[in-house]
Every structure is written in C-alpha cells, then in structure tokens.
Amino acid sequence: MIWESWQAFWAMGGYGLYVWGSFGMTLLCVVAEVGLLRRHRLQVWRRLKRMKSWDSQ
Amino acid sequence: MLKFLFTVIRRDVLLAARRRGDWLTAQFFFVMVVSMFPLGIGPEPGMLRTIGPGVVWVAALLASLLSLDRLFADDYRDGTLEQMLLSPSPIALLTLGKAIAHWIINGIPLLIIAPLLGIQFNLPAGALWMLVLSLAIGTPILSLLGSIGAALTLGLRGGGALVTLLIMPLYVPALIFGAGAVEGVLSGTGSEAHLSLLGAFLMMSLLLAPWVSAMALKVSVE
Amino acid sequence: MNLYHYASPSTFYPLAGKLIPWFAALAFILAIAGLYISFFVAPTDFQQGEGYRIIFIHVPTAWMSMFIYVVMAFWSAIGLAWNTRLSFVMARALAPTGAMFTFVALWTGAFWGKPMWGAWWVWDARLTSELILLFLYVGVMALQAAIDDPRRADRAGALLNLVGVINVPIIYFSVKWWNTLHQGSSVSLTRAPSMAQTMLWGMLIMALAAWMYTIAVSLVRARTLVLERERQTEWVRAQLEGQP
Numbered sequence: 001m002i003w004e005s006w007q008a009f010w011a012m013g014g015y016g017l018y019v020w021g022s023f024g025m026t027l028l029c030v031v032a033e034v035g036l037l038r039r040h041r042l043q044v045w046r047r048l049k050r051m052k053s054w055d056s057q
Numbered sequence: 058m059l060k061f062l063f064t065v066i067r068r069d070v071l072l073a074a075r076r077r078g079d080w081l082t083a084q085f086f087f088v089m090v091v092s093m094f095p096l097g098i099g100p101e102p103g104m105l106r107t108i109g110p111g112v113v114w115v116a117a118l119l120a121s122l123l124s125l126d127r128l129f130a131d132d133y134r135d136g137t138l139e140q141m142l143l144s145p146s147p148i149a150l151l152t153l154g155k156a157i158a159h160w161i162i163n164g165i166p167l168l169i170i171a172p173l174l175g176i177q178f179n180l181p182a183g184a185l186w187m188l189v190l191s192l193a194i195g196t197p198i199l200s201l202l203g204s205i206g207a208a209l210t211l212g213l214r215g216g217g218a219l220v221t222l223l224i225m226p227l228y229v230p231a232l233i234f235g236a237g238a239v240e241g242v243l244s245g246t247g248s249e250a251h252l253s254l255l256g257a258f259l260m261m262s263l264l265l266a267p268w269v270s271a272m273a274l275k276v277s278v279e
Numbered sequence: 280m281n282l283y284h285y286a287s288p289s290t291f292y293p294l295a296g297k298l299i300p301w302f303a304a305l306a307f308i309l310a311i312a313g314l315y316i317s318f319f320v321a322p323t324d325f326q327q328g329e330g331y332r333i334i335f336i337h338v339p340t341a342w343m344s345m346f347i348y349v350v351m352a353f354w355s356a357i358g359l360a361w362n363t364r365l366s367f368v369m370a371r372a373l374a375p376t377g378a379m380f381t382f383v384a385l386w387t388g389a390f391w392g393k394p395m396w397g398a399w400w401v402w403d404a405r406l407t408s409e410l411i412l413l414f415l416y417v418g419v420m421a422l423q424a425a426i427d428d429p430r431r432a433d434r435a436g437a438l439l440n441l442v443g444v445i446n447v448p449i450i451y452f453s454v455k456w457w458n459t460l461h462q463g464s465s466v467s468l469t470r471a472p473s474m475a476q477t478m479l480w481g482m483l484i485m486a487l488a489a490w491m492y493t494i495a496v497s498l499v500r501a502r503t504l505v506l507e508r509e510r511q512t513e514w515v516r517a518q519l520e521g522q523p
Contacts, residue, residue, distance in 0.1 A: 003319075013323070015330035018394050022333045022387040026340070029379050030492070037496060041503045045523040048510050052519055205442060209435050215425045223418040223439060226411045227446050230453035237457065246460075254456075258449070269442060276434040 061146040065154030066161070072131075073162045079127070084166050087120040091174045102179045109178030110188060110239035111232075116174075117167050117192055118228055121199040122221045124163045128155055128207040129274065142278060152274065153267035156197075156204040164196035180239070187242045191235040194255045198231045201266035208273035230258055286363050288505045289514045295498040302495035309488035316481035330394045334478070337387040339486035340380040341405070344412060345447075347377035347493060351419075352444035355437030364508070365501075367433035370440065371423065372500035376493050378416035384409050404458035408451045415443040429508060 003009040012019045073080055094112045095105060132138040141151055171192055175185045206224040213219060234255040241248035317335035324331040351370045358366035388406045389399045400406075419436050426432035509515045 009318075012332070013329035015328060015394055018330055018390045019332055022336055022390045025386050025390075026336050026383050029383055033376065033379055033496060037499055037503075041499065042523055044503050044507055045519070048506060048515070049519050051510070052516055209422060209439060210425070213425045215421070219421060219425055222414070222421055226414040226418065226450065227442065229411060230446075230449050233453045233457045237460065254453075265445075269438070273435065273438055276431060276438060279431070 058146060058150060061144070062150050062154045062157075065151055066158045069155060069158030070161055073158075079124075080162060080166075083120050083124045083163055084170060086123055087116050087167060087170060088174065090116040090119060091177070095177070105178045106180060106243065109175060109180050110184070110236045110243070112178065113171055113174050113188060114192070114195070114232055114236040114239075117171070117196065118199060118225070118232060119221075120167060121163060121196065121203055122224065123217060124159065125203040125207045125220050125224075126217045128159055128204060129211050130207075133211055133278070138274075139278060142274065148271035148274060149267040152204050152208065152270035156200045156267065156270070159203070160197050160200040164192075164200060167196055168192055180243070184239050184242045187239045187248055191238040191248075191252070191255060194252065194259055195231045195235040198255075198259050198262045199228065201262040201270075202227050204270040205266055205273055208270045208277060211274070211277040231255065234258065286365050288365060288368075288509050289512070291365055292502055292505055292514075292518070295502050299495050299498050299502075302491050302498070306488050306491035306495055309484055309491060313481055313485035313488050316477060316484060321477045321481050322475065327395060330391065333387050333391040335481050335485050337384060337391055338482050339489050340387065341384040341409060342486050343489045343493065344377055344381040344384050344409065346490075347373050347380065348412065348416070348440075348447070349444060351377065352440050355440040359434065359437050359441070364433075365505075367437060368501050368504045368508070369497065370437060371433070372497040372504060373493070374416060374420050374423075374436075375500070376496050378413065378420065380489065380493075381409060381413040381416055385413065402458065402461075404451075404455040407458065408447075408454045411450055411454070412447065415447070419443070 010016055010020070091112055094108065098104070098108070129138055132141065142148060144151075168189055171188055172185045175188050180188065202224055203220070205227075206220040209223065210216070210219050215222075234251045238248040238251035238255065241251055313335065317332055321332065321335075323329060351373045354366045354370040354373070357363060358370065385406065388403075388409070392401050392403075392406075393399050419439050422439055423432045423436040426435060506515055506518070
C-alpha cells in the first residue's frame with residue numbers, strides 16, 4: 001500500500017479532481033453503455049414478440 | 058471515353074449556367090462567411106493578417122460543401138442518373154466528370170474572389186498570390202472528396218449537414234497544407250513543402266476519389 | 280472447420296450468447312487487476328505526482344479507439360468483398376463502443392492536460408487527431424442512422440469507414456506537421472513519465488480489459504441486430520418463445 005490514509009487516497013496529492021474526474025467519467029460511460037444496450041435489447045425483444053403475435057392472429 | 062467525360066462536364070456546366078441563382082448564392086455565401094470573422098473577432102490589422110489565410114480556406118471548404126448537395130441529387134430525382142449508370146462507360150468517369158464540373162462552377166469563382174477577400178485581411182501581395190495558388194490546388198481536392206460524400210448521402214434527409222459531417226474530417230490535410238502554405242509566405246519560412254504535400258494529396262484524390270465515388274453511387278442507387 | 284458455417288446468423292447467435300459471459304468476466308477481472316496496479320502498485324511519479332495515474336485510462340482507451348476503428352474497417356472490407364451480412368453487423372456493432380473510447384480518451388486527455396499544462400484543451404497532435412477520429416466515428420454512425428434501407432446503410436457505412444481508415448494516417452501526419460510548425464509552448468501529452476515497469480503493465484492490463492469489454496459489448500449489440508434483421512426466420516421466432 002502506498003497511501004497513508006483514505007484521506008490521502010481521495011486527495012491524490014492534490015490532483016483528486018482530475019484523477020477522479022477521469023476515472024469517474026470512464027465508469028459513467030461504461031455503465032451508460034451497458035445500460036443503454038440492455039434497454040435497447042429488451043425493447044427490440046418486446047417489439048419482435050408483439051409483431052410475432054400479430055402474425056398468428 | 059474522353060468524349061463521355063467531356064459530355065458529362067459540358068452538360069453540368071450548361072445546366073449550372075442556366076441556374077445562375079444557385080451559383081450566385083454559393084459565391085455570396087463565401088464572401089459573407091469571411092466577412093463575419095472580423096465582425097466577430099475585431100478588426101485589428103495584425104490579427105486579421107494572422108487569421109486571414111485560415112479563415113478564407115475554411116470559408117472555401119464550407120462554400121464547396123454547400124454546393125455538393127446538388128452534385129448528383131438533381132439527376133437522381135428525375136431518373137437521369139439511373140440512365141447514366143446503365144451506360145457502357147465506366148462510372149468512375151461519370152463521377153470524375155461531375156467533380157471537374159463542380160470545380161469549374163464553384164472552385165474557379167472562389168479563386169477569383171479569394172484575393173479580394175485576402176485584401177480585406179491585409180494580406181500582402183506575396184501571400185495573396187500563394188492564397189490563390191493553394192486554393193487552385195486545393196479546390197479540386199474538395200470537389201473530388203466531396204463527390205464521395207454526395208454519392209453516399211444521395212437522397213437522404215440530412216442533406217447538406219450530413220455531407221459536411223462526413224467530409225470535413227477528410228478535408229483536414231488539405232486545410233492544413235493549404236492555409237499553411239500562405240502562412241509560410243507570411244512568416245518567411247517558405248511554402249514548398251506545403252505545396253508539394255498539397256499536390257500529392259491532389260494526385261491521390263484524383264486517382265482514388267472517382268472510383269470510390271462510383272462505388273458509393275452504386276450503393277446508393279441500387 | 281467450415282468457416283461459412285459461422286457466417287450464418289443462426290449459428291452465430293447461440294455461439295455469441297455462450298461467449299459473452301466469459302468475455303464479460305475476463306473484462307471485469309482484468310479491470311480490477313489493472314485498477315489495483317494503477318492505484319496501489321504503481322509508484323508516485325517524480326514530476327507529475329499522483330496526477331499521472333490518468334494515463335492508466337487515457338492511453339488504453341486511446342489505443343482501443345484506434346484499434347476498434349481498424350477492426351471495423353476489416354469487417355467492412357470483408358462485407359463489401361464477400362457480401363456476408365454478419366460482417367456488416369459486426370462493423371455496426373463495434374462503432375458505438377469505439378466512439379465511446381474516443382470520447383473517454385479526449386476527456387481524460389483534457390483532465391490530464393489541465394493540471395499538467397494549465398489548459399483544459401491543448402492542440403497536441405495526438406489529441407487533435409483523436410478529435411478527428413471521433414468525427415469519423417460519428418460520421419459513420421450518422422450516415423447509417425440516416426439511411427432506412429439496412430442493406431444500403433451497411434454498405435454506405437462500410438465504404439465511409441474504409442475511406443476513413445485510409446485517411447487516418449494522412450490526417451495524423453498532417454496534424455503532426457501542423458503541430459510541430461505551430462509549436463508555441465513545448466506542450467506534448469506524448470511525453471509520458473518515464474515508464475516504470477509497473478506503469479507499462481498497468482496500461483497493458485487495462486488495455487486488455489478494455490478489449491475484452493469491447494468484444495462482450497459488441498457481441499451483445501450484434502446479437503440484437505441479428506434478431507431484428509432475421510425476425511422473419513423460424514429460428515428467431517423460436518428464440519422469441521424463450522427469455523431475452
């Protein structure tokens with residue numbers, strides 16, 4: 001371990017804003033991409049299922 | 058084959074000559090865009106001289122893009138394009154001819170107007186001359202690359218904005234070398250390298266763009 | 280092994296479905312390992328203090344943004360040459376992730392530039408080229424979104440992608456040229472701190488994590504695209520009976 005305390009970890013030697021701003025945005029993008037992808041897949045699935053049920057009517 | 062090429066060029070130039078309104082609009086667009094910059098930034102002569110080459114070049118890019126929309130669209134809409142695609146001549150000749158015609162109609166006027174605009178930006182005579190020379194080599198590149206964008210976006214809703222979005226990144230080398238050539242004169246560092254690279258880019262576009270544009274036409278019209 | 284077998288959407292779909300959890304797990308494990316190295320193993324830099332740790336995101340995402348564009352071009356070329364539908368699907372599936380990495384590379388570049396060089400944006404040759412790469416990604420996605428006919432959209436996007444990939448070296452060269460000519464301050468984000476072994480390992484592991492992530496996400500996207508396009512077939516209709 002390099003960090004003396006949690007305080008020091010979050011502060012990142014004064015660069016906290018920049019380091020966490022970077023890692024944070026990356027995490028945000030990954031979460032957003034995965035979330036949007038799941039939502040899109042579900043939407044498509046439901047739509048195709050609906051269209052299929054029309055066909056059999 | 059050459060006969061086909063000249064026919065295509067002649068036809069497009071004739072059609073544009075009959076529709077002078079559209080053509081004039083594009084030229085005034087060029088002039089107005091350039092005039093906006095001092096109004097937005099301030100008229101200090103030294104600064105204008107610094108930004109002048111870049112501003113004129115960017116405006117030339119935009120004016121070129123503005124008129125690309127109609128490169129194939131008019132012929133597409135009345136079915137002429139499909140007929141032309143059925144001809145035994147290689148389609149790359151068609152796209153090359155249209156690009157050349159586009160340059161004659163839109164590029165050459167830019168070359169005539171650009172020095173006048175350069176004077177507005179306090180460019181000295183040597184820089185003015187280089188501005189015209191760099192645009193003379195650069196505007197055909199714009200027409201050639203632009204024909205690819207026009208072919209890809211044929212008949213689409215996005216229209217002019219979409220072509221701009223697609224083609225702008227590809228124009229970057231031309232912009233850098235073209236405006237850079239003029240700056241080379243202004244700063245005394247010379248423009249040979251810029252012009253050579255610009256020329257090389259033109260050669261490459263001349264060889265590849267008509268062929269790629271033809272492929273794009275086939276994709277869009279099928 | 281008959282490769283054309285896997286070029287069939289109906290074979291691809293279940294195979295991809297089985298592979299996705301593995302790639303996702305790999306991505307997760309590698310990311311944890313990479314992050315551990317980034318924060319707890321890599322030492323403090325002499326010149327840049329703790330701020331340099333951003334390279335563990337910036338460099339891998341920049342690598343991936345370029346790598347993905349090239350892979351997309353590979354699939355575009357295959358699709359145009361052999362007319363295989365699945366190749367176009369793969370190219371389309373990769374684009375959003377590539378664009379995302381490009382954006383992150385730009386963002387982290389800015390967040391690294393601000394404390395190091397005092398400005399949020401520097402017209403560094405690599406950052407500027409990265410910005411243009413973002414425009415290229417957006418262009419392909421915008422073109423495909425604007426075309427209704429899937430076949431035309433596939434082929435137009437593929438063509439644009441290939442034109443872009445040929446131009447990327449030229450654009451990079453011209454931007455580098457432009458940058459050296461206009462070198463006001465000697466600002467260069469390419470001057471990373473002298474590479475300790477741990478730093479290199481950290482970046483490589485993060486890059487691998489990003490790669491596994493990309494494969495997982497692209498396969499999911501590809502599967503959804505395949506479902507939509509093959510919706511009239513028997514096997515899709517059978518799939519719809521089950522769970523998403």
